Amino acid sequence: MALVHSPRGGCLSGIPHPTNQGGAIDDLARPGENLTLAQRANGSRSTASFWLSAASGYRPARLAPAQQMQQRIPRHIVQVGSTFEWASRGRYSAYMAGWWTRNPDYAYAFFNDSHARHYVTRRASENESSAYLSLKHGAQRADLFRMIWIKYEGGVYADLDSSCIRPLSSVIEPHYSAYVGPSWSFEFLAYEPGHPIIVAGLNRQVANVLRQVALLNQPAQDRTGLCRGAHSCVVSQTGPSAYWAGVWEATHRLGCTNQRQLFTAGQCSSSVSDPMRRVHVCRRTTYIGSGMLGKIMTCNVSRHNDCRNGGIQGLRCGSSRSNSPHYTRIGVDAERFFATAPLLR
Secondary structure, eight states, X not given: OOXXXXXXXXXXXXXXOOBOOOOOGGGOOOHHHHHHHHHHHOTTOOHHHHHHHTSSEEEOOSSOGGGSOOOSSOSEEEEEOSOHHHHHTSTTHHHHHHHHHSOTTSEEEEEOHHHHHHHHHXXXXXXXXXXXXXXXXXXXXXXXXXXXXXXXXXXXXEOTTEEEOSOGGGTOOTTOSEEEOTTOOSSEEEEOTTOHHHHHHHHHHHHHHHHHHHHXXXXXXXXXXXXBSHIIIIITTTSHHHHHHHHHHHHHHTTOOOSSSSOOTTTTTTOSOHHHHTEEEOSOOOEESSGGGSEEEETTTEEEOOTTSTTOXXXXXXXXXXXXXXXTTTOSBGGGTBOSSOOOO
C-alpha cells in the first residue's frame, strides 16, 4: 500500500500514520533508570515499549497484548534512517507503510540518527557504544543498531528497501526463537531478545570495529590488517559477513551439526541451547530474476529491493569503479569509514 499523506500529515487510506514525535530524549536516563521512567508512566510498559514510543516515527499495535497469544519474538518492527520525514516521503514510503499496514498486531517504530544514537549510548555496553560512535556512515550504523536493538529488545528489523510480502503473524509461531531464511539475509531479522546468534554476531561486529580504530591509532607501518574499500570496511566489518560469523560461532559452540557457516532446518535440533533448538529456518526462499541477483525474498515474507538486485524497474546503482555502488563517493581508505574519536553528533 502506498503511503499517501493528507495536508494534515495523516494517511488518507485510513491507516493511522506513525506519529513523528521523539520526546525529550536528551533527558532520558541510563538503562537501569529507563524502566523506572517507563513504569512511572505505565506500569505495564517494558523498556522496549518505552524506547519504541520515544522513536521519531511510532505507531502502536492496533491489538492490545491481552488479545494476542504470547510469543518469544516480540511483536514490534523497527527501521532506521537519517530522518523519518526523508524516508517516509521518498521511494521507501510504500515499503515502510507495508510493514505497519500488513502487521496491525505489531508496534512500528522508526529511529532517526539522533534517536538511534541516544538509544545505543543509554542501553548498550561500553564497548558496543564505543564501536557505534566510531562509525562514520549511516549504513554502518544501521548494521550495528539492528544487532544492538535485537540483542536487548528482540523483535523484527527490516531495511528501508525491504518490503513486507505477507503478515508476520501468518509465519511466525509463538515458540520460534528466531525466524530466518536459508540464505540468512541481514536485511530482515526476527529474533527473541538475547539470542545466542545475535550476541555472537554483535560481539564480532564490535571486535572488528574496535580493531580497525586501534589500527588507525598506530603508525602507518604498524597498520597490518587495516581494511580498504567498502566491501572490506563495511560488509566484512559490520555487515552480513560479521552476522554470519556469529551464526558459525553460536552453532559450533552450542552443539549444532552444520559443517558450513550457516545452518538449515534440523541442524540445531540437538543443540544444548533452547533458543538454538527453536530457530526456525524456512525451507523456501524465492528468487525472481537472474539467480542471486533477482528480487530476494526471505521466506516469502520480506523482499529486498536493493539497487543491486536485477529485475527491479527503476532501481539503479551509481556507476563506479569502486567495489560497492553504495559508496561511490566515499573513497577506499579506512579513515573514510572509521573515526578515532567518538562521533557524538
